[in-house]
Amino acid sequence: MVRLRQLLIDIFSFRDRPRFERIGFLIFILIVLIFPWMVTSAYGRAVMIKFLLFALFGLGWNLIGGYGGQVDLGQAKNVGFGAYATALMIVWWKVPFWITVIPGIVIAAAESFVVAYPMFRLKGHYFAIATLCVALVWKELFIFWDWTGGARGVELPIRSGVDFVYMQFNSPIYYHYFILFLFLMQFFFVNWFRKSKLGYEVQAVRDNEDAAASLGINVYRTKVINYTIAGGLGALGGSFMAVYYLYIDPDAVMPLDLSILIAMTVMVGGAGSIWGPIIGAAILIPLDMYLGAWLGAQKRLGIDFMIYAMIMMVIAAKEPKGIWGIIERVRKKRTR
Amino acid sequence: MELAVQLIVYGILMGLVFALIALGLSLIFGVMNIVNFAHGEFMMVGMYIAYLLSTFLPLDPLLSLPFAAGAGYLLGVVSYRLLIHHILRGPMVAQLFGTFGLMLFLRYLAMYIFTPDVRSIKQGILVGKTLSMGWINVDASKVFSAGVCVLAFAAVYWMIYRTKLGRGLRATSIDSEAAKYMGIDTKGMNALAWGIGGATVALAGALLAHFYYVTPTVGMLFTLIAFATVALGGFGSIVGAFIAGILIGLIMVISGQFVSELKFSFIYAVYFLVVVFRPRGLFGW
Numbered sequence: 008m009v010r011l012r013q014l015l016i017d018i019f020s021f022r023d024r025p026r027f028e029r030i031g032f033l034i035f036i037l038i039v040l041i042f043p044w045m046v047t048s049a050y051g052r053a054v055m056i057k058f059l060l061f062a063l064f065g066l067g068w069n070l071i072g073g074y075g076g077q078v079d080l081g082q083a084k085n086v087g088f089g090a091y092a093t094a095l096m097i098v099w100w101k102v103p104f105w106i107t108v109i110p111g112i113v114i115a116a117a118e119s120f121v122v123a124y125p126m127f128r129l130k131g132h133y134f135a136i137a138t139l140c141v142a143l144v145w146k147e148l149f150i151f152w153d154w155t156g157g158a159r160g161v162e163l164p165i166r167s168g169v170d171f172v173y174m175q176f177n178s179p180i181y182y183h184y185f186i187l188f189l190f191l192m193q194f195f196f197v198n199w200f201r202k203s204k205l206g207y208e209v210q211a212v213r214d215n216e217d218a219a220a221s222l223g224i225n226v227y228r229t230k231v232i233n234y235t236i237a238g239g240l241g242a243l244g245g246s247f248m249a250v251y252y253l254y255i256d257p258d259a260v261m262p263l264d265l266s267i268l269i270a271m272t273v274m275v276g277g278a279g280s281i282w283g284p285i286i287g288a289a290i291l292i293p294l295d296m297y298l299g300a301w302l303g304a305q306k307r308l309g310i311d312f313m314i315y316a317m318i319m320m321v322i323a324a325k326e327p328k329g330i331w332g333i334i335e336r337v338r339k340k341r342t343r
Numbered sequence: 344m345e346l347a348v349q350l351i352v353y354g355i356l357m358g359l360v361f362a363l364i365a366l367g368l369s370l371i372f373g374v375m376n377i378v379n380f381a382h383g384e385f386m387m388v389g390m391y392i393a394y395l396l397s398t399f400l401p402l403d404p405l406l407s408l409p410f411a412a413g414a415g416y417l418l419g420v421v422s423y424r425l426l427i428h429h430i431l432r433g434p435m436v437a438q439l440f441g442t443f444g445l446m447l448f449l450r451y452l453a454m455y456i457f458t459p460d461v462r463s464i465k466q467g468i469l470v471g472k473t474l475s476m477g478w479i480n481v482d483a484s485k486v487f488s489a490g491v492c493v494l495a496f497a498a499v500y501w502m503i504y505r506t507k508l509g510r511g512l513r514a515t516s517i518d519s520e521a522a523k524y525m526g527i528d529t530k531g532m533n534a535l536a537w538g539i540g541g542a543t544v545a546l547a548g549a550l551l552a553h554f555y556y557v558t559p560t561v562g563m564l565f566t567l568i569a570f571a572t573v574a575l576g577g578f579g580s581i582v583g584a585f586i587a588g589i590l591i592g593l594i595m596v597i598s599g600q601f602v603s604e605l606k607f608s609f610i611y612a613v614y615f616l617v618v619v620f621r622p623r624g625l626f627g628w
Contacts (some may be wrong), residue, residue, distance in 0.1 A: 078439050125619040131435045132378040133618050136570050143480035143567070151604045263563065267443065274440055309454035309559075312447055319444030327437035343554035 018199045028282065039187060043180045052179040058292040059186045061242055065272040066197050067283025068238030072270055073278035074201060075233045076213030078135040081142030082269045085238045087149065087261030088115040089245025094255050096162040097173060104174040104250055111242040118237025123231040142266055149257040160256025163249065174250045182251055189247055192242060197281060209233045275322055277331025286330050345478055350596050352479055358592020359489040363496060363547040364565055365572035365584040367540025373579030374516040374536040375431060380442040382569055384449035385541050385561030389415055390557045391453060395590025397464050404467040408549050415545025419425055419537035427537065453559035462557045470553060484553035491550055495543055503581065512536060516579065564607065571614035577624030589627060
């Protein structure tokens with residue numbers, strides 16, 4: 008009983024964070040909860056759903072890229088595993104959505120575990136390029152294979168009305184609360200993770216591998232487990248993508264751009280902070296959706312990505328800790 | 344038999360181009376320990392210069408080679424001064440994202456200017472011609488490109504191992520702090536490495552444009568091929584890049600003959616296996 012209580016406290020408590028962060032989080036939750044009732048345009052709601060989706064992706068990537076300090080440029084492969092597991096099981100065997108989520112996560116985690124073993128013999132740039140290569144090989148395989156639908160992709164049967172078994176809805180409001188639920192699940196999981204023993208080990212390894220090893224932490228094992236969990240978390244968002252877009256192909260759910268965008272939301276927001284992915288997604292996704300749509304209408308292809316790239320370069324050169332790093336610095340100056 | 348010889352000849356010719364592409368990456372990594380994700384985009388710039396000069400001016404694409412190399416040199420130096428110099432001392436994550444940002448910027452700049460259309464060079468002395476040697480038929484442009492690649496490679500090799508400037512580069516790559524105390528302008532050396540890297544890869548791009556289509560997104564693929572080549576040859580090793588380039592060319596052409604959809608997967612697999620099982624590559628130290 009005591010342990011359960013402690014676990015619940017670990018999951019839901021932010022007592023270790025300053026008060027202004029807790030208030031900020033409450034305001035954020037309130038805004039997200041009432042959002043679909045405030046904004047009635049379909050586009051605005053779609054932007055919100057995409058924001059929550061990428062905040063969810065970012066939370067998963069933050070485990071490996073932020074807390075773990077390992078630059079993973081292949082998170083899209085896990086998204087793809089989740090999306091394909093859900094889509095194929097629904098198309099082949101009509102399995103309810105919530106059951107397909109589990110194999111998606113298990114497959115992504117198992118694959119991450121297997122490739123992590125050789126991959127964590129590498130560090131830094133070599134590791135980053137290796138993750139990129141693995142993700143691209145999977146994408147080529149999914150295009151090559153016939154049983155996954157190949158380059159044609161998979162189309163989900165369309166159901167009318169509100170279907171909580173297959174999680175297909177005729178109104179974006181349902182999708183909004185659906186993705187919000189998944190997001191909060193992942194958010195509280197990460198909140199637990201960062202305070203767990205493994206979470207502290209992962210952060211110790213990031214800060215100084217030799218010091219961590221000298222304290223008795225198995226550096227290699229810590230990295231592998233961390234990468235496995237991050238892989239599993241990536242698949243959850245993939246499953247959502249399958250039932251939200253109702254059509255998936257390798258170019259939609261496992262491209263390199265997706266891996267980069269996921270990593271970038273965290274980098275821009277602030278890697279290694281639980282708020283980082285949310286801040287990053289809140290900036291990049293509306294920018295992408297509104298700017299991209301506006302420029303696309305003007306037939307100016309590419310400007311949105313050029314602005315992305317500029318943000319990326321400026322952040323890399325001036326503020327590697329992202330926007331959260333700036334906020335922290337300003338606050339420290341004030342309290343001093 | 345004929346097929347085998349044909350494939351090997353093609354593989355070696357492609358491999359020499361890959362070697363020249365990988366040279367700059369290896370050099371930059373050797374001098375300042377930074378991986379340039381925008382490398383393939385530098386190559387794309389060379390390809391577009393060859394395309395533009397040969398399409399809109401009455402110039403043969405061969406004459407565009409020096410322009411491409413010059414533009415590549417400038418691009419390399421400017422990127423170093425404006426971006427790389429600032430991220431060099433930052434954490435590795437920042438370095439990675441810095442060059443990644445550069446890559447995206449160049450790619451989508453090209454997308455903006457040239458639209459995503461696939462283009463190719465249609466006119467030129469060598470375009471579309473084939474050489475027949477016995478029963479082997481080879482594209483004239485490929486033979487010529489391979490020849491230029493060997494020459495460029497020899498020139499860079501000579502510069503690095505036989506001139507004073509090259510000694511400075513090598514000193515910077517071994518220990519940049521110590522080199523600075525010995526009066527070597529290490530910042531200038533870094534910029535020079537980026538310049539040479541940009542020039543060689545843009546030259547390779549201008550050559551490649553003779554027989555490969557030009558699109559804004561062509562770079563990523565060649566960046567990855569260059570990573571695989573450099574990993575196989577050993578990061579920082581110039582001779583290694585040369586031999587590894589030929590090997591990668593052979594792997595790609597031969598695997599492409601049998602499972603063409605997966606020919607790039609083979610290259611990624613080579614990178615993966617090499618860095619995991621022999622991280623210093625064939626000739627690294």
